Amino acid sequence: xxxxxxxxxxxxxxxxxxxxxxxxxxxxxxxxxxxxxxxxxxxxxxxxxxxxxxxxxxxxxxxxxxxxxxxxxxxxxxxxxxxxxxxxxxxxxxxxxxxxxxxxxxxxxxxxxxxxxxxxxxxxxxxxxxxxxxxxxxxxxxxxxxxxxxxxxxxxxxxxxxxxxxxxxxxxxxxxxxxxxxxxxxxxxxxxxxxxxxxxxxxxxxxxxxxxxxxxxxxxxxxxxxxxxxxxxxxxxxxxxxxxxxxxxxxxxxxxxxxxxxxxxxxxxxxxxxxxxxxxxxxxxxxxxxxxxxxxxxxxxxxxxxxxxxxxxxxxxxxxxxxxxxxxxxxxxxxxxxxxxxxxxxxxxxxxxxxxxxxxxxxxxxxxxxxxxxxxxxxxxxxxxxxxxxxxxxxxxxxxxxxxxxxxxxxxxxxxxxxxxxxxxxxxxxxxxxxxxxxxxxxxxxxxxxxxxxxxxxxxxxxxxxxxxxxxxxxxxxxxxxxxxxxxxxxxxxxxxxxxxxx
Amino acid sequence: xxxxxxxxxxxxxxxxxxxxxxxxxxxxxxxxxxxxxxxxxxxxxxxxxxxxxxxxxxxxxxxxxxxxxxxxxxxxxxxxxxxxxxxxxxxxxxxxxxxxxxxxxxxxxxxxxxxxxxxxxxxxxxxx
Numbered sequence: 001x002x003x004x005x006x007x008x009x010x011x012x013x014x015x016x017x018x019x020x021x022x023x024x025x026x027x028x029x030x031x032x033x034x035x036x037x038x039x040x041x042x043x044x045x046x047x048x049x050x051x052x053x054x055x056x057x058x059x060x061x062x063x064x065x066x067x068x069x070x071x072x073x074x075x076x077x078x079x080x081x082x083x084x085x086x087x088x089x090x091x092x093x094x095x096x097x098x099x100x101x102x103x104x105x106x107x108x109x110x111x112x113x114x115x116x117x118x119x120x121x122x123x124x125x126x127x128x129x130x131x132x133x134x135x136x137x138x139x140x141x142x143x144x145x146x147x148x149x150x151x152x153x154x155x156x157x158x159x160x161x162x163x164x165x166x167x168x169x170x171x172x173x174x175x176x177x178x179x180x181x182x183x184x185x186x187x188x189x190x191x192x193x194x195x196x197x198x199x200x201x202x203x204x205x206x207x208x209x210x211x212x213x214x215x216x217x218x219x220x221x222x223x224x225x226x227x228x229x230x231x232x233x234x235x236x237x238x239x240x241x242x243x244x245x246x247x248x249x250x251x252x253x254x255x256x257x258x259x260x261x262x263x264x265x266x267x268x269x270x271x272x273x274x275x276x277x278x279x280x281x282x283x284x285x286x287x288x289x290x291x292x293x294x295x296x297x298x299x300x301x302x303x304x305x306x307x308x309x310x311x312x313x314x315x316x317x318x319x320x321x322x323x324x325x326x327x328x329x330x331x332x333x334x335x336x337x338x339x340x341x342x343x344x345x346x347x348x349x350x351x352x353x354x355x356x357x358x359x360x361x362x363x364x365x366x367x368x369x370x371x372x373x374x375x376x377x378x379x380x381x382x383x384x385x386x387x388x389x390x391x392x393x394x395x396x397x398x399x400x401x402x403x404x405x406x407x408x409x410x411x412x413x414x415x416x417x418x419x420x421x422x423x424x425x426x427x428x429x430x431x432x433x434x435x436x437x438x439x440x441x442x443x444x445x446x447x448x449x450x451x452x453x454x455x456x457x458x459x460x461x462x463x464x465x466x467x468x469x470x471x472x473x474x475x476x477x478x479x480x481x482x483x484x485x486x487x488x489x490x491x492x493x494x495x496x497x498x499x500x501x502x503x
Numbered sequence: 504x505x506x507x508x509x510x511x512x513x514x515x516x517x518x519x520x521x522x523x524x525x526x527x528x529x530x531x532x533x534x535x536x537x538x539x540x541x542x543x544x545x546x547x548x549x550x551x552x553x554x555x556x557x558x559x560x561x562x563x564x565x566x567x568x569x570x571x572x573x574x575x576x577x578x579x580x581x582x583x584x585x586x587x588x589x590x591x592x593x594x595x596x597x598x599x600x601x602x603x604x605x606x607x608x609x610x611x612x613x614x615x616x617x618x619x620x621x622x623x624x625x626x627x628x629x630x631x
Contacts, residue, residue, distance in 0.1 A: 075598040079570070086566065086606050090559040090613055217584045218577045218594050229578040233571055260621075263614045270610050274603025281599040417556055493548050496555060498621040501628055 005318050006147035009326035013185070014162045017333050020178045021166035041255045045180045047268030050252045052183030054081075054269075055276055056132075056335035057139030060186060060328050062393030063277065065301035067284035068291075069392070071215030073232065074284075077394045078277035080236050082270060084243025084401075089266040092244055094259030095416045095495035102254045103345050104247060104408055111415045113485040114423045120430050122350045124407050125247045126377075127438075128400050129343035132246065133336055133381035134388055135396040139301065140332045141385065146305055147325050155332075156385050160378045163337045167344060168371040176255060182334035187276055189327025190304075193320040194282040197311050206311070207289045215288070227456040230463065235398065238462035242401030245408025247342035248335070258499045283307060301393050304328075340377045348373035389445065399441045406433035406465040410473050418474075419492050422484045425477025433469040437461060547624060554620045562613050573597070 041049070056062075059081065066074040101107035104125050109118040140155030166178065200206065243249060256262040287303040290310040294300065305328070308320035352373045388396075407430050414421045440461040457464065477483070485491070573594070577584045586593050 072592070072594055072598070075595075076574075079598060079602055082603065082606060083566065083570065086610050087563065089610055090562045090617075094617070216592055216595075218574065229574055232574040236570065260618060263617065267607065267610045267614055270603070270607045274607060278600050278603060417552070489548075492552070496548070496551055498625055501625055 004148055005322035006325040009322040010144065010147070010158070010329050013326045013329045013333065014158060017162055017178055017182075017330075017337075018165050020181065021169050023177075041176055041257075043256070043261050043264040043268060045176065046252065046255055046261075046265045047272060048181075048183040049176045049179035049255075050249070050265065050269045051272035051276070052179035052181070052186065052330075052334045053248055053252065053338035054273070054335070055183065055186055055331055056397065057136045057328065057332050058393040058397040059276065059280070060190065060331035061139055061143070061301045061304050062135075062395075062397070064280045064283035064287065064304045065299065066392055066394040067281060068287040068303045069300035071211070072218045073228070074394070075281070076232055076236055077239070077398075078273075078280060080239025080401075081243070082273045082277060083236070083240045085266055085269050085273065087240050088244040088249070089263060089270075092412050092416050093253065093262045093266050096250065096412070097253050097256050097262035098259045098495050098497070098499065099491075100254075102251065103342065103349075104245070104250050104412075105346060105350065107250070107415070108411065108426070111485070111488075111491055112421070112423050112426055113487060114426075117423060117426050117430070119350065120427060121408075121411070122346045124403070124430070124434060125346045126343050128245070128403055129247045129339045129346075129377070130381045130384070131403070132248075132397055132400040133339050133343075133378070134384055135391075135393045136332045136336045136339075137381060137385045138388070138390065138396075139393055140329065142299060142302065143305065143325060143328050143332075146302055147321065153385075156382055159329075159332050159336050160382050162333055163340050163378050164375055166333075167337050167340050167377075168374040179334050179338065182330045183272060185330045186327050186334075187272075187279075189323045189330065190276065190283075191279045193308065193323050194279050196316075196320060197286055197307060198282060200311050201286060201289065209285065209289050210292060211288050227453060230456055231460045234456075234460035234463035237466065238398060238402045238405045238460065240405075241409040241462070241466060242403075242405035244412055245404030246400065247346070248338035251338075251342045251345065260498070280304075286311065299390065299392070336378070340374060343377040344370065344373040347377055352376070391445070399445070402441060402460075402462050402465075403434070403437045405462050406437035406469055409466060410469045414470070414473055414477075416492075416495055418477075419488050420477055420481070420484055421473065421488070422477040422480045422482075424480040424483040425473045425475075428476040429469045429473030432472045433465060436465045436468070440465070547627065551620065551624050555617060558613065558616055558620065562609060566609070570602075 059078070063074075063078050063081075066077055096107065099107050099110050101110055105118045105121040108121040109115065137156035137159055140159045141152045142155070144150045144155035144158070145152055253262050253265075256265055283304045287307055291303065291306060294303070294306075305321060305324055308317040308324065311317065312320065348370050352369045356369050356372075410429050410433065411426055415426070440458045444459050577594075584592070584594070588596070
């Protein structure tokens, strides 16, 4: 790697991540430690870990890039990413924790007592996880190329390598610690340079904002391709409802000691996310002032990284760039390892362990299965990096939110609150949601820019798919009362009763 | 454990339980009625579920009206888009900054309300 400060920052973040995992390895001894951190994580640290895991490439680079590019309408992305946790809090946080489920498939099986629903959910978790991993790897590629001229594949290779090492070696305990640290690395790496850049801009009477009306005023952007109101509302719905269906989010709730702690954790998460997203706007606005235009083919996602050199040429700019690059890599690594861990958990329980049990009769190491699954979990999206077109990062992760909102949101919401949900109803809804959402996403990605209602409905499909899936689940459940799990009432009691009564 | 196993080997047990069953609740007799859904227990649960659901839906409805109302307002009343405060269109400080403390406040309020409902249930169950 080129001997630049930014390159050194990348190496440092990677080394610290691996070192923290190795430290965690000495602490995690039993298999249960690998999964759940022994359940001894305080709300404060758990919230930092959730924030650390959740703030991905899309948040660190993508949000500022999208606001830079589209203006005020893109402010809905960070708002939506945050509102998702409020919806999660009021609908599922405590019940999900009380269900004792570690992954979404666990919840589905515990609630519906059905192996087939479980397998369906497993497939969806792996799919959503892989889709969410792709933009992280893309981001690592173009970031490393920008700061050190490295080839585009080197960034993803680095991320995949570190993630496999830390996930396979440390398990959840170390990951929780690593993620909590990552949040503070990311916030400092974004906020401190933002303060410096703002001060320089202020002190040197830097360039003023020269922006179009459509950038400043809401709902008038040409980029929306028409039907802006529908697109905005549907996007907001996808982000708000999809968060609870993201595989790496749910796993975190198991590390809370009880339902009350799960709620306390979520409130703190909202604080941490708000702090972070307020800062991203600084980059978008300063970017408009210093970089009125980007060259052809330059990703708006790189605005955060290009700004220091424009504002503060020389050593100062290089130091800031190093901080930002380190923070960006912290974002790629933390989200990727969170996703990899979630996908690994599912692959291990539903694929690798059964296969291993068949191949090696009798005694086999459970930890070995976990490690094999970890490698598979990251290699598949790695192989897919080159295939996908370069979509803005914040828009790319939205695809995963859409699929999560169309499948897991109805399952969780009805599963937690409605005793009459039947196995057939859940299955029909999940299949409907998955087919429609994946279909819409595929058409949007493959067909590119078009206009009119058809495009608006396909590009932002959550507003019609989510209600439709809800109706399918309810109607089919009402038609198949024999498919209501026998223990449904008892499960619901457990989900909603405080632990001091049932435990 | 088979008989005749030396004690030092007996101590080594491979724990292979799946996490699925990890948190099955162990019940205290106290809350048996509640968990078994017999008689009064069923009534408590129905009340609890209804109270919690009403609270949750109330928060979500408020959220939908306030947040969803912003783009709807701008679409219905285009003049509102360019309302300015100190030279800045008001939508910027609202969506970029103010929305976050509001979300945190709502979350904190909800958490207190939900916990209060649960405490009330616990108190009733204990009295029995």
